[in-house]
Amino acid sequence: MEKVLKTGTTTVGVVCKDCIILGADKRATAGHFIANKDVDKVQIINDYLAVTTAGTVSDIQLMVKLIKAELKLKELRTKKQPTVEESANLLSSMVYANIRKMSMIPGVSHFLIGGYDTDKHLFDLYPDGSIAELNDFVSSGSGSMMAYGVLETKFKAGMSEEEGVNLVIQSLNAAIQRDSASGEGVDVFVIEKKGIRKAFHKMLNTRIQ
Secondary structure, three states: OHHHHOOOOOEEEEEOOOEEEEEEEOOEEEOOEEEEOOOOOEEEEEOOEEEEEEEOHHHHHHHHHHHHHHHHHHHHHHOOOOOHHHHHHHHHHHHHHHHOOOOOOOOOEEEEEEEEOOOEEEEEEOOOOOEEEEOOEEEEOOOHHHHHHHHHHHOOOOOOHHHHHHHHHHHHHHHHHHOOOOOOEEEEEEEEOOEEEEEEEEEOOOOOO
16 A cells, blocks of 8 residues: 555745746656656646645645635735745645644645745645745655755855756756656746746657657
């Protein structure tokens, strides 16, 4: 059971001068089996908030659906847009409750949250429901150690968007080269004052023609 449910991934978040950069690989695994080669691990929640996903796929999908619905309901009730911090704390409470419920399958989900309201924000939402705001960078998943090696070496405060995107790509590439649970390709998103957009996408085609 544990081998079937075991998943791996690499996700990265970086704080730049005027934006947040989120990126992730494209591979989903079940133990040693590559279950999916084209997974969207960066999920757009609304016009100003996105998350990266790592953990048990079913729990991740449920958490993403619930946070989208809850934030929309909150906006309708209060007649105002929830802040990034409010959104992150709401999701953290959902993750806290989810992993502590009685279940044969552990509800593991690790999110990196990037958003922009009056300013840019990057949160690390750990699988136990704890939350921390970062002012530099963060990585999650089985390939995070390799990614951190690049981030620790090359990150500098006040980077431009282009520099941030390149750093995320380099850190994900390092993980893909050494972590068997990360691979297939890379997605990179920019979260800024104007909204959210995909800045980079590449699939790594290794099939013999």
